[in-house]
Amino acid sequence: MQFYLPPTSPFLEILHADDALVIANKQSGLLSVPGRGEDKKDCLLSRIQTEFPSALTVHRLDMQTSGLMIFALDKKNQTALSRLFESRQIIKEYCAWISGSPNEDEGSIDLPIIVDWPNRPLQKVDFEDGKPSLTHWRVIKREKEKTLLSLSPHTGRSHQLRVHLQEIGHPILGDPLYGTIKSRSMASRLLLHANFLQFTHPVSNEPFSINSSIPF
Numbered sequence: 001m002q003f004y005l006p007p008t009s010p011f012l013e014i015l016h017a018d019d020a021l022v023i024a025n026k027q028s029g030l031l032s033v034p035g036r037g038e039d040k041k042d043c044l045l046s047r048i049q050t051e052f053p054s055a056l057t058v059h060r061l062d063m064q065t066s067g068l069m070i071f072a073l074d075k076k077n078q079t080a081l082s083r084l085f086e087s088r089q090i091i092k093e094y095c096a097w098i099s100g101s102p103n104e105d106e107g108s109i110d111l112p113i114i115v116d117w118p119n120r121p122l123q124k125v126d127f128e129d130g131k132p133s134l135t136h137w138r139v140i141k142r143e144k145e146k147t148l149l150s151l152s153p154h155t156g157r158s159h160q161l162r163v164h165l166q167e168i169g170h171p172i173l174g175d176p177l178y179g180t181i182k183s184r185s186m187a188s189r190l191l192l193h194a195n196f197l198q199f200t201h202p203v204s205n206e207p208f209s210i211n212s213s214i215p216f
Contacts, residue, residue, distance in 0.1 A: 004040050006030045012047045015068070016210055020077045020203045022052050025212050026069050028189045032060040044069060059085055062159065064176070067094070067194025068212045080202035085156065093196035094151040094161060095140065095214050098170040099183040101147045106138040109164040113157045122177060123159040125167050133157045135164045146173060146186065161192060191216050 006029060013025040024044060026032065031043035048055045048071050055071040056078040072078035084090045112130025116122040124130075134154040141148040147170070151161050159178070165171055166178040173179070174187030193216070198209040 004031070004035070004042075006042045012051065014048075014051070015212065017052070018203075020073055020201070021058075021081065022048060022055060022071045022073065023197070023210055024048060024069055024071070026061055026066055026194075028064055028066040028215075031063050032069060033057055045071070058082055059156075061194055062162075062190075062192075064174075064190035065094075065192045065194060066215060068197050068210060069194070070197065077202050081199075084199050084202075088154065088156075089199060091196070091198040092153060092156075092194065094153070095193050095195050096149050096151055096161065096165070097146050097173045097187065097191040097216065098149055098165055099146060099173060099180065099186065100170050101142050102137075102139065102168075102170060104139075106136075109135045109137065109168060111164060111167055113160060113163055115158070121158075123157065123163050125163065131155075131157060133160050133164065135161060162190075187216075189216075 007027045015025055016023040026044045033045045034041045034043050045057055052073060054073050058070045058072050058078060058081045061069055070081060072081050111125045111133060112127060113123050113133040114126040114130040116124040136152040138150045139147055140150050153160055162172055162175055162178045171179040171183045173183050173191045174189050176184060193214055195212045195214055201208040
């Protein structure tokens with residue numbers, strides 16, 4: 001990361017808060033948690049903590065990805081929510097504009113992923129050492145030279161959606177790491193947004209779901 005210029009407006013967008021957790025909408029270009037160095041302390045977690053000082057991280061989104069993030073308000077709920085993520089009991093849905101148009105209306109991408117050590121933070125498909133990675137996708141809308149997809153990752157590997165879509169020849173528009181020259185030029189930001197979460201609330205034990213409007 002060479003130059004970090006986090007968005008300043010809106011400073012913080014809280015979509016839900018209760019005694020156990022807070023859910024906020026992260027903007028593209030904002031770190032989820034602090035990076036290395038004083039210049040990278042501004043992040044969604046630090047902004048959340050201006051209103052909820054006890055907030056703790058449960059999961060992360062890539063800096064360029066926007067959308068829903070959950071924060072726990074104490075250690076007990078952080079542990080409970082982290083276990084839901086680890087056991088894949090949280091349903092996550094994303095939307096993304098991709099380059100081109102898939103032949104089918106829906107499908108799955110089952111390709112193992114591992115970090116590309118010489119080129120970190122890049123990830124890559126590796127059939128020998130990669131970790132199992134599964135993404136389900138569905139077409140929402142087709143337009144000239146691009147398609148809007150709904151994406152449901154079954155696993156949560158780093159950069160999973162970006163790597164999987166690149167690998168099938170349909171990189172996400174605006175992706176500076178995995179896109180082609182053409183797909184990068186088709187958007188000013190990574191057009192990937194975490195728009196839906198569903199899980200069992202750690203205190204009420206009732207089903208809970210939340211949506212975030214697609215910003216592109």
